[in-house]
Amino acid sequence: xxxxxxxxxxxxxxxxxxxxxxxxxxxxxxxxxxxxxxxxxxxxxxxxxxxxxxxxxxxxxxxxxxxxxxxxxxxxxxxxxxxxxxxxxxxxxxxxxxxxxxxxxxxxxxxxxxxxxxxxxxxxxxxxxxxxxxxxxxxxxxxxxxxxxxxxxxxxxxxxxxxxx
Numbered sequence: 001x002x003x004x005x006x007x008x009x010x011x012x013x014x015x016x017x018x019x020x021x022x023x024x025x026x027x028x029x030x031x032x033x034x035x036x037x038x039x040x041x042x043x044x045x046x047x048x049x050x051x052x053x054x055x056x057x058x059x060x061x062x063x064x065x066x067x068x069x070x071x072x073x074x075x076x077x078x079x080x081x082x083x084x085x086x087x088x089x090x091x092x093x094x095x096x097x098x099x100x101x102x103x104x105x106x107x108x109x110x111x112x113x114x115x116x117x118x119x120x121x122x123x124x125x126x127x128x129x130x131x132x133x134x135x136x137x138x139x140x141x142x143x144x145x146x147x148x149x150x151x152x153x154x155x156x157x158x159x160x161x162x163x164x165x
Contacts, residue, residue, distance in 0.1 A: 024103050025079040027134060028062050029055055035142065037160035039068055049160045051144070086110045088127055092148075094119060096126045106134035125150030140164040 031053040039049035047069030054063050057078075064075040071091040078085055084100035096117045098110035110130040112119070119126050125148060133143035145159040 021103070022079055024084050024100060024108060025062075025077065027103075027106065028053075028077055028084075028108070028132070029059075030134070031062070031064075031132075031142070034165050035162040036165055037144070037162040039158050039160045041156045041158045043156040045156075049144075049162070051162060084108075084110075086130060088130075090127060092126055094124060094126050096128070098127075098130060106136045108132045108134070121149055122151060125155060 031051075032055055033053060035051040035053070037049045039047045048067075049069075050067040052065045054065075055061070056063050060078060062077040064077070066073045066075065068091070073091050074089040076087045076089075078087075086098040086100075088096050088098070090096065094117070096112040096119060098112045099116075100108055101111045102109045108131070110132075112126065112128045114120060117126070121128075127146050128149040129147045131143070131145040133145075135141050135143060140163060142162045142164075143159065144162050145157065147157045148155045
């Protein structure tokens with residue numbers, strides 16, 4: 001019985017990482033460059049949105065510098081221990097760490113790991129998920145979306161169609 005439980009645990013752990021592929025990180029490297037768009041939020045606000053991606057640390061990190069209506073932020077993507085991670089240094093003055101949970105047809109979805117981030121929805125407001133749709137059929141366009149949540153639930157969802165310049 002113990003062996004059976006161990007086998008089930010290993011299969012479950014494997015399934016959790018089944019969506020993580022080193023090629024997902026390589027796919028993100030194609031974002032290198034500058035992107036512009038208009039960020040539209042579900043709270044009916046909009047802002048200009050600029051993303052600039054650069055590859056750093058001997059190819060082991062992708063830096064995303066963003067400017068949302070004058071607020072600058074930094075996100076670092078890296079592939080570590082068989083996981084694609086996203087660490088976001090937020091204008092909300094916190095640091096959510098997210099893991100890639102799926103990639104279907106170039107749409108990468110990241111979910112924030114509250115324990116790794118040291119954040120709790122009971123007391124903190126932070127970005128809880130990201131979606132980056134690489135739009136395989138469209139050159140020089142991506143869809144970028146994130147969700148901000150807090151103690152009162154979802155604060156807003158923001159999305160933008162970005163064009164590479």
